[in-house]
Amino acid sequence: MVANQQAEAASAVAPGAEATVDPMRLASRWRSQEEWQRAVEAEDEPAPSELNTVNSSGLFAVVSPDKLSVRYLSSHNHGHDVGVVQANCPAPTRRAVYYFEMGVRNAGYKGQTSIGFTSDGFKMRRQPGWESNSCGYHGDDGYLYRGHGKGESFGPKFTSGDTIGAGINYLLQEFFFTKNGSLVGSCPKEVKGPLYPTIAVHSQGEELTVNFGKEPFCFDIEGYILEQKMRQQSVTDKLNLPPDISHWIVRSYLLHYGYQDTLSSFDMANTTDPPANLQNGYGEPPEMYGLSHRKLLRQFIMSGDIDSTFKRLGEWYPQVIKDEKSVICFLLHSQRFIEYIRAEQLEDAVKYARANLASFLTHKAFEGLLRETLAVLAYEKPEESCTGYLLDSPQREFVADAVNAAVLSTNPAMKDPKNCLYSCLERLLRQLTVCSLERRAFNNDQGDAFLLHKELQNYERSRRP
Template identity: 55%
Template sequence: MEADDIIGSYYLSLWRIRAKAAALSPFSSENLEFNEEVEEEMPSELDTVNSSGGFSIIGQDKLSVKYPNNHLHGHDVGVVQANKAAPSKRLLFYFEITVKDAGVKGQVAIGFTAPGFKLRRQPGWESNSYGYHGDDGLLYRGQGKGEAFGPTYTTGDTVGCGINYADQQFFFTKNGEIVGSPVPKEVKGPLFPTVSVHSQNEEVTVNFGKDPFVFDLKDFEARIRADIQSKIGDISIPQNTSYGIVRSYLQHYGYEETLASLESATKSSIPPISLIHENSMNDEEEVYALNQRRTLRQLIRSGDIVNAFSKLQNWYPAIVQDEKSAICFLLQCQEFIELVRNGCLYKAVLYARNNFEKFNCPLKFEDLRKDCGALLAYVDPHSSSLGYLLQPQQRELVADAVNAMILATNPNKEDIKACLHSRLEQLLRQLSACFLEKRSLNADQGEAFHLWRILDSGKGGKCKRT
């Protein structure tokens, strides 16, 4: 049966995701993805090993650089990269330099360079590098010729350079103010913060954030976020779209009481909510077997699997006809779990012996059957690594599977996938997929998108998940 294949294996895969999450972090109902983020390494000092072929001297603190000699030609620039590339899985990266001494000619530069940059040339002179030069205020990007950009800078000035990963642009500052316009970042790979000196007695210090920046980075970041937010806020969506999506969600999962309550509330609301009934066809599809779906969900949620199973058998014999199907497996595992929950271990053993043997398809069921059976090994299964089976979410999963199977029996259904995913879920999947794709086209730079972050926002700054 096609529906059981697609729907059954979908819910088995959801079970496996739960099992995997529980194995990695037992005692927590949180999803795996929340722990996925790894702190990236930050540049903290100048690279003393790999720097400038001896044309400059790096201070003891590894945060200052000086050009002691008279320079002879364009190939003896004192260039130093940071010890680490700029971290990229974030909105912004930024660092600053302060010119302690502009030396004879003030040929100081700040910018970014790719790994393997020729460390005797100014940033911006070679390909895959960008630099803002102090003596002429020009911007160099990948060639010897600069372009008009910002003011010159000299002794006493603090100059900064940053990357906006959302827009894939560089920005530069002088003494706390933005200079020039944003510069498109064409290089996708890692970039090292870079500073250079090139005339006698030039000396600069670098700040990777250990000291407060002269530029108000926090405010800058807040403005960027507010700007994105206001662009999103300006988008208009048809009135009552959200209402329609919520209603369809309630219909999809069979939350009949909520639905009735919502509908009676909107009848009396001012102004009355009128849905444009372009999708009245879909509506009929979604209220299909609503009451039966609700009844079964309530039974499963309360742990009364026996009753749910016999009702299902009565109403939709075809769904449970194949006793080796995924839906039967899910229901019988749940019955076993309920017996364990209630401490009826002897009954549970008998139940397993009578029922589990037939699910002998190794790839389809084996690991999950083992998880279930292993519950018997624990005096207190709740606090075992299999405790996830006793959580309400496991019942919910079985209830959702039964719900989807019933939806699939609707002769007017268009697509079996629509039985799996509510419209709300389809929209949220599209949203996540767009953000993922957008980020992957930017070489995975910028912030990752997390739905839960949005869901947790706006609670007075409290963040429950860590």
């Protein structure tokens, strides 16, 4: 379901009627599967994979054909006779940490190898850290250089056989460096703009290799990232929150969507008594409203029994379907049509569409959605077509969520209509997403952000053997 059609249907209200529920803002329709995937892909950035053979000081260094090692060519006569090589693209920024390593295959005559980060316009005959907008850890003295020629004591020297790593911790806005799998230290990241992973050789015989992640790192970078995130989590853990708050958040989700059986099992498995909704002054949460009815309505819709859904709504909540051209009626009629298609009852589907969907043709706001729904008829195998998503269970779930929200909106205790659309859990997740994006914006669009779909994908990957 395309975004512009969702936007049109969001304002779909019959003339003279008031919209109490906007189904297109439900959690199940925040984004389509394709839009979620595009949002996740937008977070992916090109990552360095090899050395740049064009933008390098070629007079003093030669890069190997595989573009993963560099060797000093000339004689070391001057301070600016440096063989500097950057990666083929800047370090990605939309993540918690970026890291790469170099191996010192040969420390050469003076061991003046170095590793660090440099900007796009960096002078390619200077060591990283010797010029502004750069930072480098040097092997001959173990000093750290941060934008000027004077180094500062930082860590041990490194020589032939050592593996040195350099990284950017976007969580703390720091550079950090490692040696042979151990953390050496860190320093504030004061450099702005895109930064290129950079290595340099500076005397005869020096030879370096680079690892951008194609091979396992010597340093446990995954453990480091986890440790950094756990440190941030420890700050959150110190916040003073009501006891069993996570229990009540999960419970409110089950209440909101009418999962009565799961809720009963959940309560039986926990010894804590259900809370009174003191904040709103009621003896029970507003989401308790019509719980058993909402449970049955969801079951009807998820099983494809739309006729029983209409019947029960007429008995229990007639105001929800009183307006025959409301969004809820449109969604239910559309779903009944789809159920005919699912059952391969095409003649019945056509008859139903003429009797119950044709009246929506004059309603411009439904035009796009209606066209896409009716298009299912055009395909011999509709489940394999571009509109096949309409026959999947998430579409039923969307309709069930819309009906659930419409029923909740009839509760006089539900003062804020937005509470009909989202559970507490979903509002928290949306707030978490917004806050993480704000934090990233504050750090010059650097660092990771919370995207629920991405987190779920990562969780699924972690469960695979």
